[in-house]
Amino acid sequence: MGYVDDGGGPAHAHGAAVSVAELTGPQTGEPDVAVELEARKGKVHLASGEVVDGYTLDGSSPGPLIEATQGDLVQVTLVNVDVPDGITLHWHGVDVPNAEDGVAGVTQDAVGPGRSFGYRFVVPDAGTYWYHSHQISHEQVRDGLFGPLVVRPAGAPDADQDVVAPVHTYSGRRTLGGATGITAVEAPAGAPVRVRLIDTDNGPLRAWVSGAPFRVVAVDGTDLDGPTDVTDKGVLVTAGGRMDLVVTAPARVDVGGGTALVVGPRGTRIAAEPQPDADVDLLTYGTPAPLPFDASHPDRRFDYDIGRSWWVVDGTPGFWWTINGHLFPDVPMFHVAEGDVVVMTIRNTSGQVHPMHLHGHHAYVLSRDGEPASGSPWLVDSLNVADGESYVVAFVADNPGIWVDHCHNLDHAADGLITHLAYAGVTEPFQVGGPADNSPE
Secondary structure, three states: OOEEEOOOOOOOOOOOOEEHHHOOOOOOOOOOEEEEEEEEEEEEEOOOOOEEEEEEEOOEOOOOOEEEEOOOEEEEEEEEOOOOOOEOOEEEOOOOOHHHOOOEOOOEOOEOOOOEEEEEEEOOOOEEEEEEOOOOHHHHOOOOOEEEEEEEOOOOOOOOEEEEEEEEEEOOEEEEOOEOOEEEEEOOOOOEEEEEEEEOOOOOEEEEEEOOOEEEEEEOOEEOOOOOOEOOOEEEEOOOOEEEEEEEOOEEEEOOOOOEEEEEOOOOOOOOOOOOOOEOOOOOOOOOOOOOOOOOOOOEEEEEEEEEEEEEEOOEEEEEEEEOOEOOOOOEEEEEOOOOEEEEEEEEOOOOOEEEEEOOOOEEEEEEOOEEOOOOOOEEOEEEEOOOOEEEEEEEOOOOOEEEEEEOOHHHHHOOOEEEEEEOOEEOOOOOEOOOOEOOO
16 A cells, blocks of 8 residues: 655665464463453444443443453453454554454454354553454444553552543443443542543543542553643543543532533542633643653654545545645555664644544653643544644554554544554564454554
């Protein structure tokens, strides 16, 4: 697809190559966590009693919480009972080996009805993550094929009480943990509670806390340095992103649509305060610290310019997403070599917000609209890029493979807002379409 963009670095030398299919996790050894997930099409029974049409994993949506400890070997067997278009599982935010990434047509073939597929990977970092289908994802995720994944730190456990809070909208119903309305969690007065917000929808999630101050302690699975108390602002969690808040019970966390989490002693009732006008600015929040690499002299610099232009596609006229002025599939393929320091500038002049998600890597935010980051190091795998905004991010190319880099408004990705990061010496045995009818977005 598309054309090669070497980012100002040396072009790839041809020679010995490794297939994406060979870049697996450990194939031997007893797993520390072993899970089997059965995917079905049918009725979804929400935790609050409503019933909608969609998909389930092990009979529910969200699917079961997968819990592991940093360094664990995780084995997940996906069984497609009757999802007609096939399914995969992508481990959103976990920097797995490429063959375990679960993208139909890129890292594997879609798993058809009556078939199964196994994933094995070591979880390298503690944090809040999630998993979801990456086959026809704009439909399958919307209709229920997802679930939460939490990796606990090795060594001493977190002392705070913990609430995993995936937010999803089913047929217009905003839910938290699969329930509409108020979800109550008992916690002693004065106790700190870690609330792991996961935005599984296509658009940004705005949440706010009533009854107590809060701290933003982690973003996209990475702890922030020096988080401070917040009392007069909300938070914005981009589509696909995660944000961990620590609140002091009793407190209420609203996620919109009349859906909220209340933590406190049994019977606690807290009225929602008005939604704040402003959100915590992660560019300046927390305490600065040096990055683990020098981003001032990168090996490659890339531009990812998101626009929208009038085109006729397959006989249909309309406005379509562009990347660097090009329409999918004639978009740039960002080429890197292992070990490269990469700086990427993401600009959005398309008229809509885009939550940008690079698989297999986390990137540090260096600046927004020319303003350097001055707070805690801000490490992301999902970045909210509003219309008119420009971000500069940096990462080390340390996970060989071919990785999708796309908008996590999955409808946008399905309409062409997707490209790839490709490593030197890696070949691709899979294809979109083909016998497996691979359709990643």
